[in-house]
Amino acid sequence: MRTQREGRRYSKCTVVAALVVAAVGSQAASGARSAGPPVCEPVALHLAVSDQGTSGSAFIGLVARARVRCTLAGSAQVTILQRGGRASIKGNPLTIAVRGVLAPGKSRLVAHGWWIGWCKSRKALSIVVRYRTLSVRAAPKYVPRCDSAATPSRLVPAR
Amino acid sequence: MSKSASGTGRLRSSARLVTVAIAAIAVACLAGPAGAQSPTPTLQMKDVAPGHSFPSGANAVVVEGLGSLNCLYSQSSIQTSTVSFINNVRKTVTEISPQSGCGSIGSYESLLNGIKNYVEANANNPGTYWAGFMLDEEPGFGFSASQLETLNNYTENIMVNTPGLSWYFQEDQPNGWVLSTYNTILGFSWPAPQVYTGSMNSAVNSECSTYGNCTNLVTFWAGAPAPYNSLSYTLSHVNGAPWSAASSYWGSGYWYNVFVAA
Numbered sequence: 001m002r003t004q005r006e007g008r009r010y011s012k013c014t015v016v017a018a019l020v021v022a023a024v025g026s027q028a029a030s031g032a033r034s035a036g037p038p039v040c041e042p043v044a045l046h047l048a049v050s051d052q053g054t055s056g057s058a059f060i061g062l063v064a065r066a067r068v069r070c071t072l073a074g075s076a077q078v079t080i081l082q083r084g085g086r087a088s089i090k091g092n093p094l095t096i097a098v099r100g101v102l103a104p105g106k107s108r109l110v111a112h113g114w115w116i117g118w119c120k121s122r123k124a125l126s127i128v129v130r131y132r133t134l135s136v137r138a139a140p141k142y143v144p145r146c147d148s149a150a151t152p153s154r155l156v157p158a159r
Numbered sequence: 160m161s162k163s164a165s166g167t168g169r170l171r172s173s174a175r176l177v178t179v180a181i182a183a184i185a186v187a188c189l190a191g192p193a194g195a196q197s198p199t200p201t202l203q204m205k206d207v208a209p210g211h212s213f214p215s216g217a218n219a220v221v222v223e224g225l226g227s228l229n230c231l232y233s234q235s236s237i238q239t240s241t242v243s244f245i246n247n248v249r250k251t252v253t254e255i256s257p258q259s260g261c262g263s264i265g266s267y268e269s270l271l272n273g274i275k276n277y278v279e280a281n282a283n284n285p286g287t288y289w290a291g292f293m294l295d296e297e298p299g300f301g302f303s304a305s306q307l308e309t310l311n312n313y314t315e316n317i318m319v320n321t322p323g324l325s326w327y328f329q330e331d332q333p334n335g336w337v338l339s340t341y342n343t344i345l346g347f348s349w350p351a352p353q354v355y356t357g358s359m360n361s362a363v364n365s366e367c368s369t370y371g372n373c374t375n376l377v378t379f380w381a382g383a384p385a386p387y388n389s390l391s392y393t394l395s396h397v398n399g400a401p402w403s404a405a406s407s408y409w410g411s412g413y414w415y416n417v418f419v420a421a
Contacts, residue, residue, distance in 0.1 A: 052226035054256040054295055055353055055380065055418045056332060061231055109231060114420040116382060141230070141260035145299055145332070147356050148384035159421055 037101055040070035042133045045102075049127050049138040050109070056145035061112040062129050066102040072110050074098055076131040080115065080140075080155065083124045089115070091155040098131060117153045119146035194364065196377065196394050200401035200413035204252060204376075208232070208421050209240035219250035219409070221293055223421060227255055227270055228262030234270055238277040245282040245289050250409055252328065253278075254293040257310060259301030268313045275317055286323020287408055293328040293351060293416075296344060298335040304344055311346045324408040330378050330416065333362035342370045349402055351376035351416050354393050355383035364398045373399030380418040390415070 050061040062076055079086060079093035086092055098111045128137045144153070204219035209232045213220055222244065224237040237253060244251040253274060257267045271292060278285050292314060296307050314327050328351040333341055341362060352363045354377050367373035379393050386392045394401075394415065401413040 050231050052230040052256070052261055053258055053297065053300055054223065054225055054254075055330065055378070056297065056299075056355070057420060059225055059231070059420075063231075116420070142258065142299070145297070147359075151384040156420065159419060 037069045037071050040064075040066050040072050040102060042131075044068060044070070045131075045134060047129065047131060047134050047136045048107075049129055049136055051127060051138070051140050051142060053142035053144070056147060057117075058115040058140065058142050058144045059112060060115055060127060061109050062096075062098065062131070063107050064098075064100070064102055064110045065105065065107040068104055070102055072098050072100050072102060072131075074132065076111050076129055078113055078155065079128045079130075081126045081128060082121070087125065087153075088120070089118075089153040089155050094155040094157065096157050113155060113157050115144050115153070115155050117147060117151055118144040119149045119153070194396050194398045196375070196397050196399060196401045196413075198401070198413055199394060200377070200415040202412040202414045203417050204250070204414060205417045206254070206419040206421050207240075209236040211240075211421070213244065213247075213249055214419070217417070218412075219252065219290070219414070220244050221252045221254050221416065223419075224253060224255045226258045226261035228266050230258075230261035234273055238274045238281075241274070241278055241289070242282045245278070245285055248288065250288055250290065252290045252293050254295060254330065256295040256297075257300065257302060257307070264302065264306050264310050267310055271314055272317050275321065279321060284323075286321065286325055289325050290404065290409070291318055291321070291325040291327045293330050294348075295330040297332040299332075304336060304340045307344050308346065311344065311348060315347055324404055328376055328402075328416075330418075332359065333366065334358040338362065338365050338369060342366060342372065345372060349376060350374070351378050351402070353378045353380070353418070354397060355380050355387050357387075360387070360393075360396050367399045374402055375399060376402035376414055376416050378416040378418055382420065 044067045046065045048063045050063050052059050060078055064072060075095050076098045077093050077095050080089055081087060094113050096111045096113050100108055100110045102108055122143045125140055125143060126137055127140055202218040204221050205214040205217035206221045206223040207214050208223055222237060222240045225231050227234060241251055241253045278289055318326050327348050329345055329348040330351040333352040352375055354360050354363060363375060377394060377397050379390050381388055403413050
């Protein structure tokens with residue numbers, strides 16, 4: 001009788017303990033999910049520059065795509081080059097924050113800045129963007145308008 | 160002697176300068192800001208990127224779609240954002256900057272038609288809340304004047320049948336072409352010229368005095384070279400009247416547009 005009671009108590013304790021373990025395990029798993037996808041590894045990442053004009057200024061976007069779901073964080077550096085050297089632009093190079101979760105195979109804008117005003121030669125210009133160990137270089141599709149030769153060209157982060 | 164004569168000459172010269180200065184001040188004070196937009200616009204529309212929230216301090220929102228097509232932003236993000244604002248009872252405009260680096264004139268026609276169809280099908284009461292498109296057309300964007308005229312004619316044809324207010328603005332670079340070309344490109348649009356420099360300001364005022372196109376939604380930019388980084392300076396140097404929607408749609412106020420490097 002006593003043994004049976006002890007046995008029932010033992011089995012109740014076992015069930016409770018199992019439930020506690022399961023709950024803790026579930027919470028831990030849930031916690032792991034809320035931490036989000038892993039950081040994107042450069043080897044699995046593709047970067048591209050998307051530049052275009054609006055209102056006389058150049059929008060310079062960094063578009064990323066990854067093979068697996070992953071998180072981008074940190075910062076990228078945008079540099080405008082002319083004939084291989086850094087172009088004379090205030091704020092060049094520009095460091096911009098990079099953030100976003102990438103879905104597998106889908107391109108996404110992850111950072112952008114603006115190049116405003118350019119009154120010098122429009123030849124031999126290129127845009128270089130660096131993120132971690134990756135680097136991408138492109139000829140600008142649009143070079144900003146010259147509204148005022150007295151105002152310095154500038155590279156600024158998005159507001 | 161020469162010193163005295165020279166002194167007398169300087170005195171006369173100074174007196175003339177003072178007289179001229181007083182006369183100039185008197186003319187300026189009496190005449191007031193003859194070139195100012197009248198009445199002074201007090202309502203502003205402001206840019207946001209697709210997916211972002213309504214801009215603080217604005218009375219209407221301009222969804223800044225950039226070049227779209229092979230550039231940014233996607234048609235779906237532009238039209239979804241436009242409809243979202245309209246369905247939240249926000250006064251809304253959809254901006255596109257057509258440029259040859261992002262697509263052809265034909266593809267821009269398809270883009271505009273697609274966005275128009277989506278908005279008309281999915282927005283609540285678009286005729287009241289959607290003022291239509293804002294096209295930013297500039298010679299530096301790679302299309303010729305005649306190509307832009309083709310696009311604008313197309314836009315007029317698709318928008319003329321939409322109900323209510325919906326039509327289109329042109330947020331153009333007014334000094335980018337000779338005046339007669341600028342006038343032709345404007346077509347029947349609502350002009351929303353960028354007024355960032357004295358040259359742009361002059362072109363807008365010449366369009367008014369030469370062709371009588373004197374109602375402008377002035378596009379202001381706080382990042383423009385001084386003194387056009389001042390809203391009051393800019394509005395006080397543009398002739399004519401500010402844009403105003405028919406009172407049954409956007410009320411009876413007068414508007415200006417703010418470009419934001421968002």
